[in-house]
Amino acid sequence: MGPVYYYVIIGGGLAGLQLAQRFSRELFFKGKKIAIIDPSEKDTNDKTWCFWEKGEGQWDHIVSKSWKKAHFYSSEEELDLDLTPYTYKKIKSLDFYTEMKKELESSPDIVFIKDRINEVDIVKMQAIGENDIYPATHFFDSRIPQAYTEENKYTKIFQHFKGWQIETENDCFDPETFTMMDYRLKHKDSTSFIYILPQSAKKALIEFTFFTPYLTEESIYDEMLKRYISEISGINTCKITSTESGIIPMTDFPFEKSNNNKITKIGTGGGWVKPSTGYSFKNTEKKTARIIRNIKSGFKPGKNLVNKRFRKYDAIFLDVLAQHNGKGERIFTRFYKSNSVEKIFRYLDEETSFSEDMKIMFSLFGYEFIESFFRKL
Numbered sequence: 136m137g138p139v140y141y142y143v144i145i146g147g148g149l150a151g152l153q154l155a156q157r158f159s160r161e162l163f164f165k166g167k168k169i170a171i172i173d174p175s176e177k178d179t180n181d182k183t184w185c186f187w188e189k190g191e192g193q194w195d196h197i198v199s200k201s202w203k204k205a206h207f208y209s210s211e212e213e214l215d216l217d218l219t220p221y222t223y224k225k226i227k228s229l230d231f232y233t234e235m236k237k238e239l240e241s242s243p244d245i246v247f248i249k250d251r252i253n254e255v256d257i258v259k260m261q262a263i264g265e266n267d268i269y270p271a272t273h274f275f276d277s278r279i280p281q282a283y284t285e286e287n288k289y290t291k292i293f294q295h296f297k298g299w300q301i302e303t304e305n306d307c308f309d310p311e312t313f314t315m316m317d318y319r320l321k322h323k324d325s326t327s328f329i330y331i332l333p334q335s336a337k338k339a340l341i342e343f344t345f346f347t348p349y350l351t352e353e354s355i356y357d358e359m360l361k362r363y364i365s366e367i368s369g370i371n372t373c374k375i376t377s378t379e380s381g382i383i384p385m386t387d388f389p390f391e392k393s394n395n396n397k398i399t400k401i402g403t404g405g406g407w408v409k410p411s412t413g414y415s416f417k418n419t420e421k422k423t424a425r426i427i428r429n430i431k432s433g434f435k436p437g438k439n440l441v442n443k444r445f446r447k448y449d450a451i452f453l454d455v456l457a458q459h460n461g462k463g464e465r466i467f468t469r470f471y472k473s474n475s476v477e478k479i480f481r482y483l484d485e486e487t488s489f490s491e492d493m494k495i496m497f498s499l500f501g502y503e504f505i506e507s508f509f510r511k512l
Contacts, residue, residue: 137267137268137269138168139168139270139271140168140169140170140246140269140270140271140272141164141167141168141169141271141272141273142158142167142169142170142271142272142273142274142275143169143170143172143262143269143271143273143274143275144169144170144171144172144275144277144401145172145173145252145255145262145274145275145276145277145278146171146172146173146276146277146278146401146402146404147171147172147173147175147177147232147247148173148177148277148402149184149228149231149402149415149416149419150277150401150402150403150405150407150419150422150423151171151173151275151277151401151402152171152231152232152235152236152239153235153419153420153423154275154401154423154426155169155171155235155239155245156235156238156239157423157424157426157427158244158245158427159238159239159242159244159245161427161431163430163431164244165244166244167244168244168246169244169245169246170246170247170248170269170271171239171245171246171247171248172248172249172250172252172262172264172269173247173248173249173250174249174250174251175249176249177232177236178229178232179229180227180228180229180230180377180379181228181229181379182228182379182381183225183226183227183228183298183332183340183379184225184226184228184231184415184416185223185224185225185226185332185414185416186223186224186414186416186417187218187221187222187223187224187417187480188221188222188224188417189220189221189222190220190222192224194224194226194231195224196234197226197227197230197231197234198224198225198226199225199226199227199230199334200224200225200310200332200333200334201222201223201224201225202218202222202223202311202312202313203217203218203219203222203223203311204216204217204218204311204312204313205218205223205312205313205314205315205476206312206313206314206315206317207314207315207316207317207467207468207471208314208316208317208318208319209318209319209464209465209467209468210318210319210464211468212468212472214471214472215312216315216471216476217476218476218480219476219477220477221476221477221480223313225332226416248264248267248269250264250265250266250267250269251264251265252264252269252276252278253265255274255276255397255398257395257397257398260272260397262274273397273398273399273436274397274398274399275398275399275401275426275436276398276399276400276401276404277400277401277402277403277404277405278404279384279390279403279404280390280393280400280404282392282393283384283386283388283390286388289386289387289388289389290386290387290450290453290454290457291348291384291385291386291388291457292346292347292348292384292385292386292453292456292457293345293346293347293348293349293350293382293383293384293385294344294345294346294381294382294383294384294385294413295344295345295347295350295351295380295381295382295383296330296342296343296344296345296356296380296381297342297343297353297356297357297360297378297379297380298330298340298341298342298343298378298379298380299340299341299342299360299375299377299378300338300339300340300375300376300377300378300379301338301339301340301341301364301370301373301374301375301376302337302338302373302374302376303337303338303370303372303373303374304337304371304372304373305337305371306336306337307336307337307339307368307369307370307373308331308333308335308336308337308338308339309333309336310333310334310335310336312333313331313332313333314329314330314331315330315471316328316329316330316467316471317329317330317331317363317367318464318467318468319367320359320362320363320366320367321464322345322351322355322359324460324461325345325347325460325461325463326345326346326347326456326460326461326462326463326464326467327343327344327345327346327347327359327463328343328344328464329341329342329343329344329359329363329367330342330343330344340379341360341363341364341368342379343356343359343360343363346385346413346456346460346463347456347460348456348457348460350382353380356380383403383408383413383415384403384408385408385410385411385412385413385453386406386410386453387410387446387449387450387453387511388406389406389441390404390405390406391405391406391437391440391441394435394436394437394440396435399426399435399436399437400437401422401423401426402415402419403415405422405437405440406441407419407422409449409483410446410449410450410452410453411448411449411452411453411483412483414483417484422440425438425439425440426440442485444489444492445485447511448492448496450511451504451507451508451511452499452507454507454510454511455503455504455506455507458503458506458507459503462501462503466499469498469499470495470498470499473498473499474494474495474498478491478495479495482495
């Protein structure tokens with residue numbers, strides 16, 4: 136058994152690193168030893184994070200591309216979206232990992248440990264890894280709780296996708312405009328669409344994405360990407376330079392109920408992924424800031440990390456997708472056609488008033504929403 140840590144952070148991904156950074160920058164935590172434990176070195180570009188924000192932000196120096204305009208396509212509609220006053224920003228995970236490790240490794244209070252944690256013993260107050268045991272006064276745990284896989288009474292949708300980073304011979308993309316959703320090609324009876332992040336006129340990340348209660352074979356993603364490039368985009372030839380894929384839970388499961396005096400769940404394991412969209416980057420900023428305020432105020436770290444009003448909205452929306460998955464295109468078309476981008480982003484950031492929420496909800500309403508409303512009550 137090694138030294139006793141003040142905090143152990145299980146998982147050195149987005150949530151764990153942002154939380155560690157906040158600890159390292161606060162005088163309140165100086166001298167408190169903190170371990171970040173992860174089985175991976177985090178030395179590969181394993182994902183892409185995108186988010187929207189107003190004006191300049193603290194991550195702008197590692198933003199690889201940003202956009203002020205977006206496209207939305209349905210089978211019958213084409214919308215050009217002006218994102219003002221927001222900017223949509225893209226960060227490569229490797230750039231984020233590298234930047235964060237460089238800063239945190241310079242802190243005398245932060246230590247990185249390569250290990251896989253199998254269990255947290257809250258009686259003995261230690262995290263049990265494959266290589267060692269790590270005692271601490273509190274554990275911040277990004278692992279998805281076992282209860283999530285066992286509990287069936289909550290709605291579970293998966294955002295699952297595969298993307299190709301491609302290069303074309305000719306100019307095929309508008310580098311100033313990304314595609315939020317393109318439903319002109321979708322898999323049968325599902326909420327599925329193409330998402331495009333153009334880096335330049337000849338380079339773009341093209342992803343085929345599902346919001347479904349089920350997963351699918353990898354060959355389906357490849358087939359749909361090939362069809363989109365040949366049938367919809369008008370690209371004659373291209374070269375695939377890299378690929379990425381992922382599965383993100385979209386659920387109303389109450390991850391926060393796993394929090395207690397000894398353990399605070401964070402990241403995906405804490406329900407920090409926005410249930411109705413799958414976005415997590417800005418959510419993580421807000422949650423980690425709340426944890427710091429809670430600790431400094433003498434509260435439990437996990438106090439008030441969930442906005443129950445918006446969680447209820449998410450639950451209704453997810454239930455609609457679960458019960459009527461083939462209608463996702465129609466719902467999202469209403470969403471973007473009937474509301475301003477600023478109002479949409481404020482709603483997704485959980486910053487709107489109740490009256491504004493009701494206007495947005497009524498813009499989506501059909502009988503399926505009424506069914507889900509009463510089911511989720």
